[in-house]
Amino acid sequence: MAGKPKLYYFNGRGQMESIHWLLVAAGVEFEEEFLETREYEKLLKDGVLLFQQVPMVEIDGMKMVQTRAILSYIAGKHNLYGRREQCTVDMYVEGTGDLMDVIRVHYKLPPKEKEKNLALINERATTRYFPVYEKICGSEGTIYSQHTMLKGKLMNL
Numbered sequence: 001m002a003g004k005p006k007l008y009y010f011n012g013r014g015q016m017e018s019i020h021w022l023l024v025a026a027g028v029e030f031e032e033e034f035l036e037t038r039e040y041e042k043l044l045k046d047g048v049l050l051f052q053q054v055p056m057v058e059i060d061g062m063k064m065v066q067t068r069a070i071l072s073y074i075a076g077k078h079n080l081y082g083r084r085e086q087c088t089v090d091m092y093v094e095g096t097g098d099l100m101d102v103i104r105v106h107y108k109l110p111p112k113e114k115e116k117n118l119a120l121i122n123e124r125a126t127t128r129y130f131p132v133y134e135k136i137c138g139s140e141g142t143i144y145s146q147h148t149m150l151k152g153k154l155m156n157l
């Protein structure tokens with residue numbers, strides 16, 4: 001039997017978060033390696049990361065990169081892709097990708113542009129994306145809008 005998938009990422013939610021969610025939804029146990037600069041540089045040096053980026057997931061004898069490719073593989077392997085459901089899953093995944101695009105550029109912005117971008121992230125997350133996820137999860141409140149990621153971590157970017 002294949003071992004548990006091993007997830008390689010920095011110690012944060014970021015791009016790995018949707019992979020966490022999917023593995024939990026599929027009932028798959030996994031291991032994680034939280035990369036510090038030294039370990040990340042070793043992966044780069046060893047040529048393990050196809051595009052020099054993480055997330056990387058070691059699963060079924062492969063070292064997979066690219067979040068959406070990883071999500072598709074896991075969803076397919078655990079029969080979480082139906083027909084109509086496949087499109088629904090892809091819509092939510094692509095939505096998350098669009099939100100992540102706005103978040104990802106944040107790290108590279110000059111300090112004076114960060115405040116404006118942070119306001120955009122908060123606005124997009126709380127009015128466009130999180131309500132959609134809350135709705136499909138059947139939640140009535142604003143659990144994600146009040147999430148500490150927005151109140152704490154993101155504010156400190």
Ligand SMILES: N[C@@H](CCC(=O)N[C@@H](CS)C(=O)NCC(=O)O)C(=O)O
Nearest residue numbers: 014015052053054055065066067068
């Ligand atoms: N398209 C990639 C993007 C991954 C990505 O941007 N990873 C960042 C960390 S969140 C990274 O490794 N950045 C280092 C770099 O691009 O040199 C995916 O969806 O997995």
